[in-house]
Amino acid sequence: MSVDAAPESSIPAPEGEVALIETDYSIGQDNVQPRLGPIGLDIHNPVFVVSALVIVAFVIIGALFAGSIDPYFEALRNWLTSNFDWFFLIAGNVFVLVCVVLIVTPLGAVRLGGKDATPDYSYIGWFSMLFAAGMGIGLMFFGVSEPISHFTSSLGGVAVEDGVRTDWAPLGAAVGDADAARRLGMAATIFHWGLHPWAIYAVVALALALFSFNKGLPLTIRSMFYPIFGERIWGWPGHIVDILAVLATLFGLATSLGLGAQQAAGGLNFVFGVPAGLDTQLVLIVIITAMALISVLRGLDGGVKVLSEINMGLAALLLLFVLLVGPTLSILSGFGANLVAYAKEVVPLSMPFGRADDNFRQGWTSFYWAWWISWSPFVGMFIARVSRGRTVREFVIAVLIVPAIVSVLWMTVFGGTAITLINQAGLTEIADAALELKLFVMLEGLPLSAVTSLVGVVLVIVFFVTSSDSGSLVIDTITAGGKVDAPVSQRVFWCTFEGLVAMVLLVGGGLAALQAMAVSTGFPFAIVLLLACYSIIRGLMDEPR
Amino acid sequence: MFSKIIVPVDLTHADRLSRALEVAGKLAKLYDAPIVYVGVSPNVPTEVAHSPAEFEAKLAAFAEAEAAAHGVAASAHAFFSHDPAIDLDEALPKLVKELGGDLVVMASHVPGFLDRLWHSHGATLAGHTDASIFLVR
Numbered sequence: 001m002s003v004d005a006a007p008e009s010s011i012p013a014p015e016g017e018v019a020l021i022e023t024d025y026s027i028g029q030d031n032v033q034p035r036l037g038p039i040g041l042d043i044h045n046p047v048f049v050v051s052a053l054v055i056v057a058f059v060i061i062g063a064l065f066a067g068s069i070d071p072y073f074e075a076l077r078n079w080l081t082s083n084f085d086w087f088f089l090i091a092g093n094v095f096v097l098v099c100v101v102l103i104v105t106p107l108g109a110v111r112l113g114g115k116d117a118t119p120d121y122s123y124i125g126w127f128s129m130l131f132a133a134g135m136g137i138g139l140m141f142f143g144v145s146e147p148i149s150h151f152t153s154s155l156g157g158v159a160v161e162d163g164v165r166t167d168w169a170p171l172g173a174a175v176g177d178a179d180a181a182r183r184l185g186m187a188a189t190i191f192h193w194g195l196h197p198w199a200i201y202a203v204v205a206l207a208l209a210l211f212s213f214n215k216g217l218p219l220t221i222r223s224m225f226y227p228i229f230g231e232r233i234w235g236w237p238g239h240i241v242d243i244l245a246v247l248a249t250l251f252g253l254a255t256s257l258g259l260g261a262q263q264a265a266g267g268l269n270f271v272f273g274v275p276a277g278l279d280t281q282l283v284l285i286v287i288i289t290a291m292a293l294i295s296v297l298r299g300l301d302g303g304v305k306v307l308s309e310i311n312m313g314l315a316a317l318l319l320l321f322v323l324l325v326g327p328t329l330s331i332l333s334g335f336g337a338n339l340v341a342y343a344k345e346v347v348p349l350s351m352p353f354g355r356a357d358d359n360f361r362q363g364w365t366s367f368y369w370a371w372w373i374s375w376s377p378f379v380g381m382f383i384a385r386v387s388r389g390r391t392v393r394e395f396v397i398a399v400l401i402v403p404a405i406v407s408v409l410w411m412t413v414f415g416g417t418a419i420t421l422i423n424q425a426g427l428t429e430i431a432d433a434a435l436e437l438k439l440f441v442m443l444e445g446l447p448l449s450a451v452t453s454l455v456g457v458v459l460v461i462v463f464f465v466t467s468s469d470s471g472s473l474v475i476d477t478i479t480a481g482g483k484v485d486a487p488v489s490q491r492v493f494w495c496t497f498e499g500l501v502a503m504v505l506l507v508g509g510g511l512a513a514l515q516a517m518a519v520s521t522g523f524p525f526a527i528v529l530l531l532a533c534y535s536i537i538r539g540l541m542d543e544p545r
Numbered sequence: 546m547f548s549k550i551i552v553p554v555d556l557t558h559a560d561r562l563s564r565a566l567e568v569a570g571k572l573a574k575l576y577d578a579p580i581v582y583v584g585v586s587p588n589v590p591t592e593v594a595h596s597p598a599e600f601e602a603k604l605a606a607f608a609e610a611e612a613a614a615h616g617v618a619a620s621a622h623a624f625f626s627h628d629p630a631i632d633l634d635e636a637l638p639k640l641v642k643e644l645g646g647d648l649v650v651m652a653s654h655v656p657g658f659l660d661r662l663w664h665s666h667g668a669t670l671a672g673h674t675d676a677s678i679f680l681v682r
Contacts, residue, residue, distance in 0.1 A: 216595025
């Protein structure tokens with residue numbers, strides 16, 4: 001009796017020595033299999049039910065009290081990011097340091113999925129998925145606007161009222177010096193999109209991949225706390241972590257879908273003169289959700305992976321276009337200069353104490369860190385699922401360095417071009433335009449803007465579809481207790497539910513409030529992730545290298 | 546009449562397979578054809594196995610037990626997919642071809658409302674393979 005060798009169409013069965021965790025818990029043991037009419041489900045009992053009920057409750061509250069609760073949620077978020085800015089900054093630095101340790105120590109030699117495992121995806125498919133899940137859509141909105149904001153505030157210099165700084169410039173600003181302001185502005189932007197956010201994702205993804213692929217625990221957030229809580233993770237401590245992850249992911253996705261629809265409608269209005277009213281926004285959500293549903297039904301390889309590769313291809317074309325028709329030389333020299341500026345400023349920018357730039361540190365950096373952390377269960381879980389077969393070192397370098405360099409390139413090309421257009425061609429309307437329109441206003445300053453703007457709108461939509469699709473897969477897996485082969489109707493439910501939540505919030509109001517709440521979950525998750533760093537090191541030390 | 550019988554098995558619900566397994570065993574004996582038990586699993590830990598290696602071992606043990614019970618030659622073939630809930634329909638016809646099966650015996654459910662939207666795996670397989678299909682309900 002022998003097992004046949006895997007044929008070509010199969011993923012090679014990656015194996016080898018691993019340090020499995022011996023537990024009596026069997027995956028799916030807390031699952032229930034109810035039937036709703038013709039639809040059979042396979043769901044984790046408290047996690048699915050509690051998450052769904054809490055989401056419905058929050059949507060109803062958000063819509064009923066729209067306008068009146070917004071200030072409370074926003075105050076909560078501001079209170080957290082302003083009072084705990086030091087904590088977010090320290091946590092961010094810890095994540096980067098842990099990643100560096102994993103790259104340089106022998107722990108990096110451990111292979112995810114066992115000693116003899118081979119990677120599931122090629123580098124291109126892998127990078128495309130990492131990137132599209134990680135920040136794709138944000139780069140579309142902030143690629144032009146953020147460098148301009150920091151450049152403008154740095155150029156404006158420090159303003160002090162009653163002994164408190166009222167300007168939003170990073171560090172000590174660069175009053176009146178356009179070149180220095182440009183360097184500082186680019187360094188600050190890259191800081192927010194570079195090593196730190198990717199270190200956050202890397203920690204979550206690595207913890208999940210390690211405890212699932214090497215330790216044999218279910219692919220769900222609670223598994224990464226096994227070294228700390230032991231068997232208790234199967235009870236309420238684990239339920240709470242999983243439910244929080246589902247809420248953060250769904251609220252994050254639904255609110256960014258709602259706000260994104262407003263922005264995309266703004267873009268369509270600017271480019272094609274389509275009315276940007278509520279009707280257009282709702283139609284956009286329906287289109288995005290329908291496309292995401294098709295993709296969900298095509299599975300991981302036929303759906304998300306294909307979409308991510310389309311995204312990367314289109315984004316690369318747009319990038320190349322702006323690079324070639326924009327100020328090519330200035331962009332090329334800017335790339336090196338921006339990397340140097342980032343290297344020079346990254347330490348001062350990540351200092352949690354002894355700084356005077358309160359607005360920048362609390363309003364930008366701390367907010368971003370909370371935001372990235374609240375996204376990390378979603379992005380981390382997705383990255384984990386597609387990273388089997390990589391060594392820890394390869395994984396961390398790929399998740400940390402490659403996307404960070406692509407972000408530098410993107411910011412240099414889009415932000416740098418915009419700053420050059422403002423400085424040299426006097427296109428100040430880029431700086432004056434609304435956030436979501438800055439990209440399109442900049443493209444208008446370059447040739448063939450009708451074509452490039454269309455590519456821009458398509459990119460925004462496809463990035464949303466990708467997020468909605470991968471988010472549904474992640475939520476479905478968590479609410480199915482770590483099963484990735486639960487009935488397909490469940491991911492259809494989550495994908496549709498997310499679109500519905502976005503539409504209800506768009507019509508009834510409450511988008512801003514719920515987004516503020518989603519970002520607020522960054523605070524408890526930051527604590528959770530610090531614990532995960534300990535789990536990773538402990539877990540890796542047991543692995544055969 | 547048949548030279549190789551393919552039996553897709555879901556180890557999670559092995560208890561629901563008894564009728565299909567019985568039919569496959571009898572046909573194998575009748576035509577003196579070996580059986581290949583095909584198991585499809587995601588590559589993340591599942592309720593059946595913690596790792597692909599464990600899944601392969603369990604499937605092999607399952608095949609061995611079936612072979613002994615029916616007195617026929619049998620082997621196991623494990624297939625790992627990133628997303629089995631979706632990929633199964635595409636993977637099954639390929640596997641049947643690669644393994645050289647000319648009869649597939651599989652357990653199936655009575656079609657319900659949802660089958661109008663999503664075909665059952667058996668129905669989809671019949672449309673995409675040259676082999677004969679025996680659905681056991």
